[in-house]
Amino acid sequence: MKPAPAFAELAATSNFSFLRAASHPHELVERAAELGYAAIGIADRNSVAGLVRAHVATKAAGIRLVPGCRLVLADGPDVLAYPADRAAWGRLTRLLTTGKRRAEKGGCILTMADLAMLEEGFAGIVSAPQISHEEVELLSNKINILKNIFNVSFHVAATPRFDGCDGPRLARAAQLAEACALPLAATAEPLMHAPGRRPLLDVLTCIREHCTLADAGLRLAANGERHLRTRADMARLFAGDPAALGAGMEIAGGLAFSLDDLAYEYPDEPVPAGRSADGQLARLALLGARARYPDGVPDKVRAQIGHELRIIRELRYAPYFLTVHDIVGFARSRAILCQGRGSAANSAVCFALGITAVDPARSDTLFERFVSAARNEPPDIDVDFEHERREEVIQHIYARYGRERAGLAAAVIRYRARSAVREVGKVLGIPEGTAGNRAEKQAAALARELIGFPRHLSQHVGGFVITRGRLDEVMPIENAAMEARTVIEWDKDDLDALGILKIDVLALGMLSCIRRAFGLIAAYHGRALELAAIPAEDAAVYEMLCRADSVGVFQVESRAQMTMLPRLRPRTFYDLVIEVAIVRPGPIQGDMVHPYLRRRSGKEAVEFPSDELRAVLGKTLGVPLFQEQAMRIAMVAAGFSPEDADRLRRAMATFKHTGQVSFFRDKMVEGMTARGYDRAFAERCFQQIEGFGSYGFPESHAASFALLVYASAWIKCHYPDVFAAALLNSQPMGFYAPAQIVRDARAHGVEVRAVDVNASDWDCTLEEAPQMALAVNGVQPKALRLGLRQVRGLSEADAKRLVAARALDGPFTDAGDLAARTGLAKAVLSRLARADALASLKLDRRPALWAVAGLEDAAPLPLFAAAERSNGGPRLDDAPPPPLPIMGAGEAVAEDYRMVRLSLRDHPARLLRPRLGDLGFAPCAGMARAKHGSWVRTAGLVLVRQRPGTASGVIFMTIEDEDAVANLVVWPKSFEKFRATVMAARMVGVAGRVEHEGNPPHRVTHVIAERLYDLSDLLDGLDEAGGRMAVASRDFQ
């Protein structure tokens, strides 16, 4: 048989034309290579978002990519444009930027006239879906206009559609081409890499059109012919027109552009004139190191810095470090707390520059985890900033580098298992229908295909791209959903693949909290502190953590961490690093937690298979817990080079390319057995490494976080008053609601005072407290005054007006005075009254509300009001108190929760105690004393519900009553029975068995729930007003 003629398909559409095509870019590339195409061109609708992925795939597939874009015009046929060189690419991305900037987020508006921006240097294909007789003339006019606007060689797409009219249509296309003196180009305009994607394409169409398959009708394609066809097929279809068949190859041959041409250039602002970037970096690193080590830079660190600077020079990364230094320097100059996280903490240079805080003298850094010559991609420096002030940093970056040079990276939002199943179910009509088994299987198969499909582009949490030249000539920029933000079209992986710098400017609530705490300590306790000045290795802090007394402490406040703390019993900073790293899916799934704990408690001997591994695993008692250790094992035990080890880590992180993982498994296991290790041990090692490929922490990252764990724990330990105030003022953040933070503060001897118009600021503040017999860790805590921010629905502006009025003329004397001097609306004053914030005016809730309701609607001008007061004018509150019924205790607590999210008055469980007693529910405090395995009944408000991915469907609930907290474990079989209660109850009763681990005071107690009772109605019954008790729980975060 005659070999099929050569062919190149240029007009493929990938699934980055969201919901319009049914194949990933790499699938198109791989299939085109399989079919022996000469080249594959991908042109998505007004987008180049999928091109980098396609570009990466071509390298493995060995086929050429012709990057392009389908320009969908408002006033003309689609124009597929393929840039011929780097400059033309820049004009294309600028055109797309223009179109996107004028549209709403996600849209792009382009007209024929805009194509003038492209000037020249393109190949173009005009594609019109249907050409009727009448349209030939119209289209030929438009094409002639296009030819004038846009100086390129056009082809007219000839696309068989199998709609019964192919013959006449192709004839008309030829007629059109002739009328415009343009050649034809044969294409299938594929939307799929293979015909088997037709069902998925139909599903995508239905998702786009918001309809079901049954109702979709003509919105679906009549057939599934728009796929990559075999060359023989194309040759047969275009047997009569070999010129059209060869046009794709001819076009591709004339284009030289590849995405590899997008050489990235660092911005040069941070390099002072007259200096080289490397020289400047070396100078700053030296100066920084001297400041970090006032007693002299240790030799180890000096050597490490030298080593790093050499690699950085070799790879020309100096401008990157300088740029990050520049941004961190800005934050410092504005007193914005910041700290590097992630693998950058492996770098002594980053430590010296003040970007990271993990002392390389004290830890075992692995620079290759951070920068690797083999990786040929830029290092990733992630810096956390105070979450409330990060925007200042972002706007600084825009201001310094300009909007045309800086943009946020995109995040590709993809279909995940849950959304895919939901969407496919909707389209197939499965929930309502009487779907048989086969239909469900079909749906499951489709959902599997849909998982991983991009849905839309969003913005990355903080990844900034900064370029030396115009960013919009490298990639299109669009408006973000958030004001004053611009986002590029490519995500993190795309940028990595093209070697483009990205700086992660991240937000961390705990940094805001710590900054506030430092401010409060300085203001109320007269002690100036900063992160680096917190006393190290304080035994009281560790003792507190060992008791799992960690509400509010960074990272270790979750239920899982609280369970781990008394078992691990951290005594040194390094223990905290382990604590942070060990409660992670990686170590848990790799089954490293229990061996580590056994060895730590001396129940198991600490052994090392070899001395070289003792050096790697010594500090974690022979159990690998960190990514760096995995890499080091591969290096020392299996003979991997540092670069290979890094490739191994990356292969594990991208779990999809399973082929690579097995390659590394062989390499590692063979390497280790060749060096005399037991094969079974080698296999186990690899499995462990596999376990935390993507879910383990690097040690450097754990160490960065552990610093904040220690800092926040230290503040909580010594200044519980300050800690609670800082946490409340930084809400929303962390794991616990204000009610639990306040409860915890009171448990630590802090007096908490209610919100009051005559005492509260917007933020929570501290006040002098009566001398206490027992000071906490040597410091006498102040009283915590709740801020007006706790009042639900009160705006900051209104609160500040109130505070300003009070500061001006002293305390308010009565409701009329409050209204007159603040000028607040009656609705706002009513809110304050309902929050019981007028107590200092001798007005309880109802009388306060009565007084506020009686005020004139428009507050009089402050001047007249003052005059009236001094004249002894009429005063509302001279009247005798109104005959209003007294509010009951239950309703008062309910109002507290409703209006300020917590109650200082009483705990609902205490009010319900007699009823709970009648129902046989004992206080939570009794659980710790109950015998192991004994049957108990208890009840409380639900604080937290969690279903960790690692716990195979087990649900953890934390409940509290007036005195204590109890931890419930709900196994799947109980969950099935009591699903509604577990998911929705605000108060639960539970019957089950007690399980203890360890001994007091380091004992962990659980109640294994056998039966659950929804007591929410009982709770709501407390409120005589008939409302809901607004207790908040954190559910499944």
Added chain:
Amino acid sequence: MKPATRRVLALWLAPAERPETEPDLRDLAAWCRRYAPWTAPMRDGAGVWIEAGGCAHLLGGEDTMCRTVVADLARLGHAARAGLAGTPGAAWALARTAKTPFAIAAPGTEREVLAPLPVAALRLEPATVEGLSALGLRRVGDLYPLGTTASGRAELARRFPPLLLERLDAALGLTFEPISPIRERTRHIARFTAPEPVRDGEAVTRITQRLVETLCPLLARDGLGARRVTLTAFRADGRAARIDCGTARPLAEARTLMRLMALCLPRLATGPGADAFALEATETEPLRATQARLDGRKDHEDDALTLAPLVEKLAARLGSGRIGRLAPRPRHLPERAQSFVGAFADMPDTPDAATAARPLRLFARPAPVAAAATAPEGPPAWFRWQGAVHAIARAEGPERIALDWWRLDGWQGDPPAVPETLADAVRDYWRVEDARGARFWIFRDGPWRPDAPERWYLHGVFP
């Protein structure tokens, strides 16, 4: 004048049982006049007022009256509760809050009876109820200390809309709350009473003619046309016979309506004879005036208007469910691309499915034909159907139509072969012309495969 012994009965209907429209509530109020002459629908749509003063003893006392009213309404399908008191406010409050089917406040006891009831029972705005609740004023009795002193009343008036005190005073009987009686809704109905029962068809037709002639001017006066008329015959045996007649457009013209009625009349079962007749336009629509064009013909709705009388006649004779037409349906598969819709239904607005032409006559079942393609994926050179061989002179295609892949499981189509794979679930349609110029629509079932026999079907013929 304030009657000394005013007694008001409030009938409160559970929301689910309330009639959909206000006029219906008026009907209900009118119906209630059997208990007392003065009744009214509640303005808030909650139920019906009955001024019961001086009427209860006629019905066996207040207790019996309440019980009777509630039971009668239950028979009509309304879940109602009754409250009886000296003021409308108190009666409403009792009806609304009663745990029993009815509650009665003895004369002069309104104050005690109201005290434990929630303030919402005073028919206040929700915002007022909420505001009172926030102050702890939740029962009517909580309001007495404030509502009965001058200073207290002034304080309440500062804080709440005047309706609060108005309602409180009225409920307690301190002020008089009037109840305005109903007015009848306009109905378009013509009645005729015969001196003796009529059975004879012709007589019935004559009576109907008179009724139509009475009804049509009533409709025309209001600018309405009938979309549905109901003829009721009250029979000598106490039963009523009814026929319903639908129209394709609003009608107010006696001749047309009568023609239509005449077709329906045979369905009227007069049995032993009927002595009273009523013709009511039960559904009406504004009349559309039609403009005559200069050429003397009517405007754009030509077809619909000229067809309408025929459709009406056929529907009246055969039943409207039996008259229908084909409407295009947005489906690719030819046999699914149309549906049967009722004669009076609006034509769905559907774009034409295919770009390629469709045969005027589509076979209900595709007919298998013997044929073979000459080239890969190509049309056949000939086909044999009903014994005759058609040599194909010209062919246009293929039009490839894929079967609904989500329906392949248990495929019940024609041809019946269940496609094994997705790739099998396609048809290639060709428009072919034989040597004599006859044109056909044929398709190959399944994809062309070099090694497999082809299955060809004839699915329609072109004129």
